[in-house]
Amino acid sequence: QLARGDLANDWRIRYASLRCFASIAVLHRDFQALASWSDEAARIASEHSQHELSYILSWQSLAALECDDFAAARDWAAKALAVTRKRKTYDREARAILLFASIAERESALAEADRHVAHAGQIYESISEYRQFCICLIRRAGYAEKRNRKDDVFRLAHWANALRETHEFTLEPTHQTTLAALLASSDYGAQTPVGGE
Helix, strand or coil: CCCCCCCCCCHHHHHHHHHHHHHHHCCCCHHHHHHHHHHHHHHHHHCCHHHHHHHHHHHHHHHHCCCCCHHHHHHHHHHHHHHHHHHHCCCHHHHHHHHHHHHHCCCCCCCHHHHHHHHHHHHHHCCCHHHHHHHHHHHHHHHHHHHCCCHHHHHHHHHHHHHHHHHCCCCCCCHHHHHHHHHHCCHHHHHHHHHHH
């Protein structure tokens, strides 16, 4: 699409093409390519499509993070967060906050990462995004385990599992496996298998 005719003046087609390239880069974990494709997409979205902008800025933050440029990752995440708060898109606000958690986690600042994930979880809970809230609890339980806070592991894993059972949603295999391991590391996990099987 990018090579066909004079598409530089048709931002919708060009943006859609760039977004596809960026999506493929995410799937293949090619973060240098992601930074390249999403950079132009971010410029187009900034001018023409504010609805998409926070999403593309989040990609830029992810690309910078995976290239170990933590300062740039924070800068892009801050821009994404500002857009979400201006537009009052709460689910995207939570996603932007989670970027800060990922940056802190990579820097081994687990207490800071936990604060960010807790904040994002509060937003997800307030808008009834219970699956995402559950994932935040699992993530926090993982931090607690790394910090040797066994009571917090028990409490957070128990809470996540109860939430999953109450609202009857399924988790992606990665999160399911993590939750099962967290539960198995406590007395609660030995009594109540994940999924009830």
